[in-house]
Amino acid sequence: MKRDEQLLWFAKEVLPHEAALRRWLGRRAGAFACDPDEIVQETYARLWAANAALILAPRAYMFVTARRVLGDLARRARIVSIETMADIEALNIVGEESSAERTLSAREELAKLMETVTKLPPQCRKVFELRKFEGFSQRETAQSLGISESTVEKHLSKALQVILDAMTGADETDGMDWNGARHVAKRRRRSAQG
């Protein structure tokens, strides 16, 4: 599969499930003192190396890959107890799949995108709208606003980061404390209640 096709495949088949993956991770990554961003990035890198054309159930494959990443990180950390390892191995992907974790429809995704755009700083928003909604090239955007192309690039990459985090739910967990020990305690408490 060519690079461009594979990127399109990611945009269609992987990215829309990242929010669900993060919610799933959110309940576990902390337990192993891992940064969810790092697990997501490592998962993307591994999926990128795999032959996307052969992957039939991308969402499930993404979850399985993320679980392997977690397992590898835990093994590398060495200090993780055997009990923790057993916990990772037991993570039930199938159960997660059929749970109420719903993926947004394209329409809902678009609404979320539009809402996020309105929250961008004014100049950043203007640059993004010209580029993405008006179909201006980066040069045309720069000319029409009387700014340099490198400034356009800065605004666009800022907008991309903000929108990407909103689309994937990466912004929702911002500022939480991922101290491993505390999360193990929390998780235990939660499972004790359930």
Next chain:
Amino acid sequence: MSRNGDGDQLRAEAAVWAVRLDRGQLSEDEAAELAAWEQDPQRLGALVRARSGWLRINELVSADHQQKPTPSGFSWRRAGVGLAASACIVLAAGGWMLALSNIGWITAPENHIRPVALADGSRVVLDTATVLQVRFRPAQRDVYLRRGEAIFQVAHNRLRPFVVHAGDVDVRAVGTRFSVRRDGTNVRVLVAEGTVEVTRRNAGQRDSVHQQLAANGALLASRDHAEAETLAPREIERRFAWSDGLLMFDGQSLATAILEINRYAERPVVLDDPRLGDRSIVGVFKAGESEDFAESAAAAFGGRVILKDSAIHIAAR
């Protein structure tokens, strides 16, 4: 989460690379820098994520309203624009798409011409790499040309004008056939049949330019200038030919013709012998069939064709 400084830095860099890659070809230095940068799996993962996010945004903005193609092609060709019968086959093969929603986006990807039937019975043919937004209201039919070129054949309805907005230029029609092309802030309007009214909004003030354009009329509006002229019917026909999947040349230089052919070609034509560039060319070619074009041009000017994976070269014999 422990969004440590390093991780944030990494994601910021990934976003910059995603934007640069979207801008177009990287410079050699940039490509080398990127190749070194993306060695690390964390960076690679962040870059793949950022690039797919950028594509996802495109998809959400434009794909939302792409409808399934319909199998039958109905004739949109008009008596006034007589073209070879084979043109119909090209259109039918391309497949008409129905856009029955009153609000939506329609796009034609690069190398493609896309004919679309709109909800009001009007027809529009999108040229390669064109983005349109349709917003039909009870009192007025609005179409926003975001980029590229489109030919409109408007269903007659005096009570519900059809207005194409291209940047700050508005083109208003009741029932007619015309094309609008937008290239950044430059807008070009061509009328094949009927009359359209072109207005421009300056700094929010409407109607600062007001111009009637009749059949065979052409208007070119740049940021602060607008100029109208009347073209020969033959020239209008030539400039509308792409909507039937044909590219017509009537004495244009080979270099100009190649630029036009390459807009639709998956494999571009490259002229190795610059002396041939000024030779003028006459003929009708199917859009997208660049090899056929190259063979004809080579035969006409005494060159030869060299087929390579990336391009079709016309070289001196």
